[in-house]
Amino acid sequence: MGSSRKLLALAAVILLAGLTGVAQGQVRNPDTLIYVSFADPETMDPAYAYDTASSTIILWHIYETLVFFSGSSTGTFVPMLATEVPTVANGGISPDGKTYTFKIRDGVKFHDGSPLTAEDVKYSLLRFMFMDRDGGPSELLLAAILDTHGTRDERGALKPGLFAEADRAIQVSGNTVRITLKKPFAPFMSIMAMWSMTVSKKWAITQGDWNGTAAGLSRLNNPKKPEDTSMFNKANGTGPFKFVQWDRAARQVILERHDTYWRQPAALRRVIVRVVEDFGARRLMLQQGDADIVAVSRPEQSGVEGLPGVRIIDDISRLITDGIFMNMNINVAGGNPDVGSGRLDGAGIPPDFFADINVRRGIAYAFDYTTMIRDCWRGKASAGNGPIPKGMFGHPSGGKWYTYDPARAAAAFREAHGGRVWTAGFRFGVLWNTGNATRACIASVLKANIEAINPRFRVDIRSITFPTLLQQYRESRLPVWILGWAADFPDPDNFVTPFMHSDGTYAKAQGYKNPEVDQLILRARFEPDPAKRRAMYAKLHEIAYNDVTTLYSYRVDFQVMRSWVRGWYYNPAFFGPYFYPMSKQ
Amino acid sequence: MASYIARRLVLLPVVAFGVTVLIFALLQFLDPAIRAGAFITNPNQLKAIDAIIRKYGLDQPVYVQYWTWLREVFTGNLGWSQTARMPVGEAILRFFPPTLELTLVAFVPIMLIGVWMGTAAAVHRDRLIDHLSRIFSISFRSLPSFVWGLLVLMVTYGRLNWFPPGRLSLEADLFVRNPEHRFVAYTGLMTVDALLNGQLWIFVDALRHLAGPALTLTMVSIALLVRVMRSSMLEVLNQDYVRTARSKGLAEPVVIDRHARKNALIPVITLSSLTIVGLLGGVVITETIFNFPGIGRWGAFAAQQLDIPGVTGFTMFVAAITVLGNLLADVLYAYFDPRIRLQ
Numbered sequence: 001m002g003s004s005r006k007l008l009a010l011a012a013v014i015l016l017a018g019l020t021g022v023a024q025g026q027v028r029n030p031d032t033l034i035y036v037s038f039a040d041p042e043t044m045d046p047a048y049a050y051d052t053a054s055s056t057i058i059l060w061h062i063y064e065t066l067v068f069f070s071g072s073s074t075g076t077f078v079p080m081l082a083t084e085v086p087t088v089a090n091g092g093i094s095p096d097g098k099t100y101t102f103k104i105r106d107g108v109k110f111h112d113g114s115p116l117t118a119e120d121v122k123y124s125l126l127r128f129m130f131m132d133r134d135g136g137p138s139e140l141l142l143a144a145i146l147d148t149h150g151t152r153d154e155r156g157a158l159k160p161g162l163f164a165e166a167d168r169a170i171q172v173s174g175n176t177v178r179i180t181l182k183k184p185f186a187p188f189m190s191i192m193a194m195w196s197m198t199v200s201k202k203w204a205i206t207q208g209d210w211n212g213t214a215a216g217l218s219r220l221n222n223p224k225k226p227e228d229t230s231m232f233n234k235a236n237g238t239g240p241f242k243f244v245q246w247d248r249a250a251r252q253v254i255l256e257r258h259d260t261y262w263r264q265p266a267a268l269r270r271v272i273v274r275v276v277e278d279f280g281a282r283r284l285m286l287q288q289g290d291a292d293i294v295a296v297s298r299p300e301q302s303g304v305e306g307l308p309g310v311r312i313i314d315d316i317s318r319l320i321t322d323g324i325f326m327n328m329n330i331n332v333a334g335g336n337p338d339v340g341s342g343r344l345d346g347a348g349i350p351p352d353f354f355a356d357i358n359v360r361r362g363i364a365y366a367f368d369y370t371t372m373i374r375d376c377w378r379g380k381a382s383a384g385n386g387p388i389p390k391g392m393f394g395h396p397s398g399g400k401w402y403t404y405d406p407a408r409a410a411a412a413f414r415e416a417h418g419g420r421v422w423t424a425g426f427r428f429g430v431l432w433n434t435g436n437a438t439r440a441c442i443a444s445v446l447k448a449n450i451e452a453i454n455p456r457f458r459v460d461i462r463s464i465t466f467p468t469l470l471q472q473y474r475e476s477r478l479p480v481w482i483l484g485w486a487a488d489f490p491d492p493d494n495f496v497t498p499f500m501h502s503d504g505t506y507a508k509a510q511g512y513k514n515p516e517v518d519q520l521i522l523r524a525r526f527e528p529d530p531a532k533r534r535a536m537y538a539k540l541h542e543i544a545y546n547d548v549t550t551l552y553s554y555r556v557d558f559q560v561m562r563s564w565v566r567g568w569y570y571n572p573a574f575f576g577p578y579f580y581p582m583s584k585q
Numbered sequence: 586m587a588s589y590i591a592r593r594l595v596l597l598p599v600v601a602f603g604v605t606v607l608i609f610a611l612l613q614f615l616d617p618a619i620r621a622g623a624f625i626t627n628p629n630q631l632k633a634i635d636a637i638i639r640k641y642g643l644d645q646p647v648y649v650q651y652w653t654w655l656r657e658v659f660t661g662n663l664g665w666s667q668t669a670r671m672p673v674g675e676a677i678l679r680f681f682p683p684t685l686e687l688t689l690v691a692f693v694p695i696m697l698i699g700v701w702m703g704t705a706a707a708v709h710r711d712r713l714i715d716h717l718s719r720i721f722s723i724s725f726r727s728l729p730s731f732v733w734g735l736l737v738l739m740v741t742y743g744r745l746n747w748f749p750p751g752r753l754s755l756e757a758d759l760f761v762r763n764p765e766h767r768f769v770a771y772t773g774l775m776t777v778d779a780l781l782n783g784q785l786w787i788f789v790d791a792l793r794h795l796a797g798p799a800l801t802l803t804m805v806s807i808a809l810l811v812r813v814m815r816s817s818m819l820e821v822l823n824q825d826y827v828r829t830a831r832s833k834g835l836a837e838p839v840v841i842d843r844h845a846r847k848n849a850l851i852p853v854i855t856l857s858s859l860t861i862v863g864l865l866g867g868v869v870i871t872e873t874i875f876n877f878p879g880i881g882r883w884g885a886f887a888a889q890q891l892d893i894p895g896v897t898g899f900t901m902f903v904a905a906i907t908v909l910g911n912l913l914a915d916v917l918y919a920y921f922d923p924r925i926r927l928q
Contacts, residue, residue, distance in 0.1 A: 029755060040670055050630060134640050135625055135633035156639070224640065225665040227672070245762060248670045249679035249878050250752065254762070272755075276876045277886075280735050281750040284743045290755070467622020467891055474618065474631055488629055498629075505631050 027564045028289035030584050031269035035577055036276050036285060037295040040251060044243060045231035046124075046197035047131040047138065048223070052486075056576030057253050057273055063197035063237035066102050066121065066177075067189060069571045074319070074490035075393045077189055081105055081116065081198055081238065085189070088528075097184030097528040100192075104175045108262045110200045111235075111242040118172045123201035123212055125170055125179075130163065130210075131229070133222050137195065140488055144191050145169055147182040151221060158221060163214045184526050186533060187491030194489050194573065203236045240266045240580040251275035255579075267567070267583035279303065286310060286560065292584065293561040293568075293577050298378055299437045304560050311565075314380065314558040317391035319487035319572045321384060321495055324430075324446065324480060324551040326354040326363065329511030331476040338429030338460070338479050344417060346425035346456055349479060353426065355511075358416035360548045364402040365409035366449045367551055376441035377555060384552025386541030387485075387499035391572055393530070394492030394537035400545050409453050425456020428479040431472070434463040439482045446480075473509050490573045492537045493525050499550060500540060512549050586919065586926075593912045597905060604904040608897050609651050615891070617643040623667050623891040654897070664894025668887045673898035676883060681865075681902070682773025683752060684872070684879035688864040690776075690792075691799040691806070696857060699807050703814020703853075704846055707822060718811055726808035734801045734874035741797050748797035750876040757790040798875040802868060806860055813856050818849040847921075854917050862910030866903040 041054035046063050049055055060068070068080040077085045082102040086092020092101050108116035125141065132138035132151040142148050146166055153159055171178045181188065205211055209230040210220040226232050235243035240263070241255035255271040274291070276282045279300050285291035287307055296304055304310060330351040332342055340348025354360055369383040382390065385399030414422045430446055432439035443461040450459050464472065473481050485506070487494050498505040501521050502513035517540065524536040544550070559577070561568065567581040612620065621637040638644050642653065657664060663673035671679070702722070706715040725733070741748040752775060753761065761768045761775075771781050776795070779787035821827060822845055830844045831837075867881015880899070887895030919925045 032755065034755070040668075042670065134636035135630035222640070226670065227665065247762075249676075249683075250758075251878065254759075276750070277882075278874050278876065280738060281874060281876045284738060285750070287743060288746060288749070290749065465619075465622075467619045467625075468616075470622050470625065470631060470634070471616055471618035474634060486629070505629070 027584050032272060033268050033270070033292045033565070033579060033582060033584060034272045034274060034285075034290065035293045035579075036274045036282050036291040037576070038275060038277050038282075040248070040275050041246070041253065041273075043226040043229070043232050044235050044246060044253075045131075045226065045229045046199060046237075047128040048133060048136060048226055048229055048232070050135070050137040052575045053275075057255070058235065058237075059194065059197065059575060060239060061241045061255060061271070061579055062235045062239045062243050063199065064239050065193055065196045065198070067193045067196075069193055069490075069573050072569065072571050074190065074391075074571065074573050077193055079105070081108060081121070081196075098182075099178060099180045100188065102177045102179070104177060105262065106175065108238050109260050110203065110238055111258055112200065112203055113260070114200060114202060116198065116200075116238055118175050118177045120201045121177045121196070121198050122170045122172050123204070124198045125196060126163075126166055126212070127199070127204070127210055127220065128195065128197070129166060130217055130220055131223065137488070140191055140195050144185045144188050145179060145181055156222075158217060163217060167214075184528055186525055186527055187489060187493050190489045190491045190573070198238060199231065200236045204230065207231070207234065238262070241271055266580050268579060271579045283307075286562065289562060291562075292565050293559065296558070296560045298380065298555075298558075301378065301558065309563050310560065311563045312558055312560050313568070313570075314556070316557045316559060316570050317389070317572050318555060318557045319389055319392060319490055320484050320555055321387050321389045321499070322381075322482070322484040322553045322555060323387075323499065323506065324367070324442065324482050325473070325478075325506055325510055326360055326480055326549055327473075327476055327478060327510050328352065328355040328549065329476060330354075330479055336477055338431065338462075338477070340427040344420050344424050344426065346458075347427050349426045349428045353417075353428065354479070354549075356416045356421075357548070358412045359421065361402075362409045362412035362416060362421075362453070363446075363450060364548050364551060365405045365412060366453050367402070367446055368404040368449050369553070370404065372442055372445045373553070375445065376438050377553075380558070381553050381555040384554050386544040386552060387495040387550075388492045388537055388541065389495065389554045392487075392490060392492060392495075394534055396534075396538040396541050399538070399541045402545075402548070402551075404449075406453060413453060413457075422454065423456075425454060425458065427458035427460065429460045429462055430480040430482070431461075431469060431478050432463050432482040433466040433469045435466075436463070439463075442482055476509050476511060487573070492533075493521070496521050496524070496537065496540050500544065506550070510549055512547070514543065514547060517543055586916070590912065590916065593908070593915075597908045600908050601901045601904045604900050605654075605897050606651070608900050609647060609654070609893075612891070612893055612896070613647045613650075620891055620893065623893070654894070663898045666883075666887060666892055666895035666898070668890045668892040668895050669883055673894050676895065677880065677898060677902050678773075680878060680880040680883045683775075683877060684865060684867055684881060686774040686776060687795060687798055687802070687868075687872075687877060687879060688861060689774075690795045691802040691864060692857075692861060694799065694803045695806050695810065695860065698803065699810030700814055700846075700850070700853065702807075703811045704818055704841065704849070706811065706815040707818035707849075708841060710819065715815075718815070722808035722811040725804040730801060730805045730868070730870045731874060733804050734798075734871050737797050737801045737804075738874060741800070748793055748800070750794070750797065750874075752791065752794050752878060753787070754790050754794075757787050760784075761787065794875075794877075798868075798871045798877055801871050801875075802864065805871075806864070810853060810856060810860070814849065814853050817852050818845060821845045821849040824848075851918065851922050854921060855914050858910050858914035858917065862907050865906050865910070 039053040041057055042051045043049050043054055044058055046058055064080050066082040067077040067085050070076040070078045079085055083105050086100050104118045129138050129141045130151055139149055151158055151162055169180050207230040210216050223229050233246055240258055240261050242258050244254040244256050246253045252272055252274040257266050257269050259265050282294045283303050286294045330339055332339055332351050342348050344350055373381045383401055385401040388395040430443045432443055447459040447461050450457050472478050485498055500507050500517050502518050520536050520540055524533050527533045564584045566583045566585055617638045618634050620643050621634050624637050666673045666676050669676035702718045706718040709715055760766055768782050770778050772778055775791035776788050779791055827845055830840045867879055867884050869881040869885040872879040872882040884899035887899055
């Protein structure tokens with residue numbers, strides 16, 4: 001199916017490329033905006049959702065957060081449900097950096113007409129933390145506020161006392177909410193800007209949701225399937241759009257304008273978010289004006305270029321870092337096809353092959369970033385110098401990185417493993433997820449580059465299904481793999497931790513452990529002074545260069561829409577289009 | 586014959602459950618962590634894989650997992666389909682009517698054109714119409730359905746704007762969904778429901794959306810029918826009773842329509858019931874290209890995403906359809922051909 005999908009996409013691009021549009025003239029459905037994408041949302045529940053498709057729909061459209069990002073900035077905030085962004089200067093943040101006070105806005109109404117209160121905010125934060133489904137987003141708030149990673153112990157039972165602790169940490173008096181963190185947590189404001197979606201407590205309880213007490217937690221905690229939460233398929237938020245219907249068979253969500261919104265009501269009367277998997281149909285819908293904004297992947301881009309009445313906005317920076325990961329301690333238990341013979345005999349590699357820095361340096365110098373960016377990203381990416389992507393606070397723009405240099409690569413390989421790498425040669429696998437054309441391309445560039453250094457060097461490139469890839473790398477079975485990381489919240493901590501901390505998602509699987517790095521990451525996380533934090537992240541990038549465990553790159557994205565769409569703007573923290581300021585004319 | 590049908594119907598649940606055992610066993614060849622991947626949408630969730638395996642019992646022995654599933658089935662719960670975002674039973678009920686509707690709409694032209702073209706080709710053997718029918722049916726068959734689907738979509742939607750993808754246009758869709766209009770989904774077949782609700786424009790709208798995929802299915806499915814009809818017809822035309830009919834002085838159209846074609850249809854009946862089964866089981870590519878919310882698209886998606894309850898429920902359903910389709914073929918066969926007796 002994977003290859004037939006690819007064929008399908010290819011055929012679509014070829015067949016449709018020559019067509020011209022017919023739907024010219026007036027705006028179709030002027031008060032309704034149709035966004036067509038390719039992934040179904042998982043749920044409408046703000047405490048369950050942790051996928052891009054769900055967040056695109058609910059975040060800032062149905063539910064709102066205490067603070068919001070200012071324009072296109074990810075580091076400065078504007079008030080949303082709070083009347084003011086807390087700072088140390090205005091007394092909203094205590095001098096020790098642990099207590100945040102939010103004054104809740106008056107006159108905000110939920111979609112059912114009831115007023116927003118500070119009690120709703122507290123309820124929503126607690127509900128978010130204590131839903132804590134396996135693989136859900138709850139950890140983001142649990143870690144920030146309570147300095148813990150989950151609500152359950154090893155046996156799966158609720159940790160005693162944790163709820164009382166959370167209940168104490170979030171205090172309501174009148175119209176203010178005061179949150180006291182266990183430790184200062186520098187990224188807290190950006191987490192609040194994304195994960196403090198506020199639901200109506202009264203309404204939730206009437207829907208049979210959590211009653212707000214410790215006794216009701218067992219029903220709230222770790223639901224088995226999305227349908228098990230009462231907000232799976234209904235919603236009552238304060239946002240500019242009301243939830244009308246999610247038809248899971250027709251694969252569309254309908255939102256309607258919230259007329260008593262606390263700001264100026266949206267210009268659009270209706271927003272429809274649809275899923276259309278096939279690019280051919282998506283493209284034709286755009287051409288005919290039956291879709292206003294469509295999701296298009298980079299390899300499909302040529303299919304929408306030059307369509308009359310269609311606008312492409314390119315070079316949108318994304319908070320995504322892509323990596324080519326090298327595994328320093330490959331798990332070969334029970335056999336591993338990707339290490340060949342398992343020895344340094346020209347037909348395989350030993351498990352500690354990448355533990356030698358010279359091997360990693362050799363690969364870093366051999367890799368031709370320029371070709372990769374030109375051929376695989378159509379020029380729309382740049383070489384990275386560490387995990388923190390461009391455009392994010394903490395990214396050191398002048399950081400050093402390796403450039404294509406076959407001579408230096410050869411020199412490094414000659415040094416590796418006492419010279420045996422050079423004389424014996426090697427053979428190992430590079431893996432990525434089936435269906436990802438960009439990663440397939442990156443793998444072929446890497447293969448060509450490495451094999452050109454020495455005829456005894458062999459690289460096998462192979463794609464496997466996404467679930468298999470996840471399982472295999474998690475068990476440290478893959479010698480080299482290609483994957484990406486998208487921000488949960490726009491803060492460098494969310495990048496250095498998975499990529500570099502010895503317990504981080506990727507670093508752990510790579511067998512990377514550098515005590516200095518672990519310490520720096522924690523210090524930066526708890527450091528309130530931005531200048532000091534910046535210096536620490538620059539230092540981390542320097543170590544990323546020296547230790548070179550991963551080859552980084554940063555991509556830029558593009559958005560395709562009808563030219564009649566007005567008011568579109570972008571912030572790298574957005575999951576998808578922000579419909580509130582949009583209109584059609 | 587009644588006892589034959591009854592015996593076959595008794596077999597139906599056995600076949601359906603046999604298929605689920607097979608699917609379950611096959612899926613167990615995959616590592617639990619791979620199956621847990623179905624519950625994960627981004628790498629940020631990876632740390633939870635072990636917890637997910639425990640939560641859904643993915644590491645338990647296969648018979649335990651099967652028993653857990655079976656127990657649920659007996660309480661009327663086929664499980665949760667992660668890809669459909671709804672329970673499996675509901676998914677079948679929601680995705681099957683559109684496919685049924687598409688099948689019914691596509692089946693009419695497939696049969697009419699197929700039988701007509703096959704007959705004409707046989708009667709005018711080696712003449713222009715025979716060559717043309719051969720060229721058409723072979724070329725329709727030779728290219729994969731996604732090529733025809735995209736071509737049909739491109740021409741009939743992209744150029745002419747006649748047959749858009751999806752099931753309804755925006756206006757019709759919003760009308761049907763608006764509770765104020767009290768549009769009742771009696772059957773789940775949009776054309777039928779539109780007529781029952783007295784909304785002719787919705788009927789036309791739904792038909793426009795069915796036309797593209799139906800046309801594609803006709804093109805792709807017709808070849809076999811034409812070829813089988815032609816050879817069957819040729820065989821019948823050489824039979825003694827046709828010669829007798831002609832020598833009696835019967836007019837040629839009567840010979841062909843009454844005497845020859847009826848008998849030539851027998852193999853076509855088998856073939857057409859298999860075609861129906863094939864269409865009902867879902868036409869993945871066509872449904873995907875036309876963004877048609879049918880059961881095949883869901884089944885394929887569930888398989889790709891290792892949505893185990895989804896795949897199992899889907900397979901069980903298709904197995905049942907296949908058993909019923911074959912039964913129907915047998916019954917029709919016996920009805921049309923008195924030489925055959927079911928026992």
